[in-house]
Amino acid sequence: MKKYKKFFMFLDNFSKIIITSHENPDADAISSEYALYLLLKKLGYNAAIMTCEEIPEKYSFINIGNYINVYSRENIINEDLSDAALVVLDTNTPTNTGYIYNLIKDFIKDIFIIDHHEIDENIFNKEKSIIDENSSSTCEILYNIFKYCHVDIDFPAAQAIYAGILYDTGSFIYPKTSSKTLEIASILVNKGVIPNNIYSNLYEMNSLSSLRLQSKVFSEIEFYHYNKIALQVMLKTTLEYFKANYEDGDNIINLPLKCKDILVSVFFKENYNGILRCSIRSKNNIDVVGIAKKYGGGGHTTAAGFKCTESLEIVKEKVIKEIIQLLG
16 A cells, blocks of 8 residues: 555665653554564664663563664764664654653654554644544554555454554444454454453553552542543652552543433543643543543544643643533
8 A cells, every 4th residue: 555655765765763752651652663673674664673771571471582662862972873764653742751852852863653543634744654533443444454464463463453453443443443443353362362361461561559559549530521521639648658550540540431410531640750640531432532632632533642841730620621521
């Protein structure tokens, strides 16, 4: 296909390919980095994955061969990037990659983006991107790129792609789960992927501190607008108290949506560095991505988020008002 052909025509202009994804990487981000690295190495490209954060323990099973390594600021500065290109995965905003982009942007020659999130047309370069908003995940796009190249998907790549798809479809229940998505999953299982193992690694390896953290946050849930909106908060102090990891709060936002009355779930979460983020989830195809975009974020129709630049109380009040207007 034309969009895949232009990707490899782009890569052929450089002697080194740097692969990265967004900060606070999830299973789709990590898996797509890993799968693309395996593909490019098979095709003979000089590729490297450059991340700025340790892989959460529950995702470590993806990294067979330990090809995903954390680069410190000093490591990056010492890299020769004079003839390198950056491929950004699972976000269409390069600045979302953490400190990596700011450190290398003046040294790399160009950037290519592969993503499945909604985009801001005003700041986007269509010629140097593969964006498929209909794909369930970036890993689904990576599967299609493998097929385009006629490269066999061996077990490590198959496991990674399956993990990314499983995570970003909410275990095959989110709206963008298509018959094609399920067909891909079936093919990957035939490659040796064991669905129960992937699910167990992603969702059944939480620590006791994680359970206590989730219990605490969930116990303080707030309801708005005739109980149609649920709001939860996870602060740095709470993480410290329970000695929990930031990613231990990943699934908290989905819990309120199990209630038939709740249409929108809002989750404010602060990491150990004091950075506050807002995640929004909805059901019945209620479009919340527009709210996230107003605050410099993005995502999907029913799953979006942004990094907060104002205090919790200020942003909280604004977001609730926005959602109430949306619901009418």
